[in-house]
Amino acid sequence: MKGNEVIVEAALNAGCKFYAGYPITPQNEIPEYMSKRAPAFNSIFIQAEAELSAINMLFGASAVGARCMTSSSSPGIALKQEGISYIAAGELPCVIVNIVRGGPGLGNIKAAQSDYFQATKGGGHGDYHMIVITPHTVQELYDLTMKSFDYADYYRNPVMILGDGILGQMFEPVELTPYKPILQLPPKDFALTGCKGREPRVVKTLFLYPNDSLMKHNIHLDEKYKKIQKELTLVEEYKTEDAEIILVAYGITARIAKGAIEQARKDNIKVGLIRPITVWPFPSKSIAKASEHCKKFISVEMSNGQMVEDVKLALFGKSGIKVEHFGIGGGWYPSKTNIYDKIKESVK
Secondary structure, three states: OHHHHHHHHHHHHHHOOOEEEEEOOOOOOHHHHHHHHHHHOEEEEOOOOOHHHHHHHHHHHHHOOOOOEEOOHHHHHOOOHHHHHHHHHOOOOOOOOOOOOOOOOOOEEEEEEOOOHHOOOOOOOOOOEEEEOOOOOHHHHHHHHHHHHHHHHHHHHHHEEEHHHHHHOOOOOOOOOOOOOOOOOOOOOOOOEEEEEOOOOOOOOOOOHHHHOOHHHHHHHHHHHHHHHHHHHOOOEEEEOOOOOOEEEOOOHHHHHHHHHHHHHHHOOOEEEEEEEEEOOHHHHHHHHHOOOOOOEEEEEOOOOOHHHHHHHHHHOOOOOOEEEEOOOOOOOHHHHHHHHHHHHHOO
């Protein structure tokens, strides 16, 4: 199946009951395929009139307790940022898919990873975080999309699937396994289900009065984010045990990097890979631990250098370890040979 279509199968199998989106390449197959498949799952599909409408529809759907999802590509996600900030402030669970294209501006429809800052540092206003998950195969795209709905409900937080144009358009064999909850999910006692037999509820993000202090709300959110960082850092370490050079890459770039590592290992170059599966929370502990025996890190990314900052921060200023960036924004993607050549250059 195609990656974009697999996202839909995963979402519907996980119980997504509401989808709102708007067309933009290279994610158009998601709303198109969802429009066909949603009725079979008794789910609602809406093509909104704009990205701003779609994200605010998710606020409403989540507020009444429905599992819900939207999807877009880079400039469309940019338009959703205000709504994402509201959803995070309201502690409303939802899944947001970004199939990244080249930028800035309208850019092009080639694959890119230049929305890293937007996803991990909070593109909207205020202090908030999304959980950001980065699959690197179509099978992982299916598995992690299903899990994302559980993460969203468990932590009452938006979750972003950060993909790219290659993964979204790629066809691969995939096993569509049944949905099984991975967490003991709390009741949605925040949901607006009517007032019969109980006190009225409200979901809000406006805190004007002293007994409703926004500062207290920010402290509460910060405590939740620290809990997420402690419990939900997902990472793959590939041939890092004896590595003197470690590549740090996520998504499709990590998959290409594995081929370069195999080639380098045949030439007796000790190279490994740390692949963040969550880029927020970022696997800083894995980077720090590897730095005990590694001489150099190379952040391989389809951008002008965004994740490289998190790699450097993870080293806590440790001296004697080099951190380099390898990549270009605007729709460039590396080949196995590109990365292998960079590894050889780093050995000199």
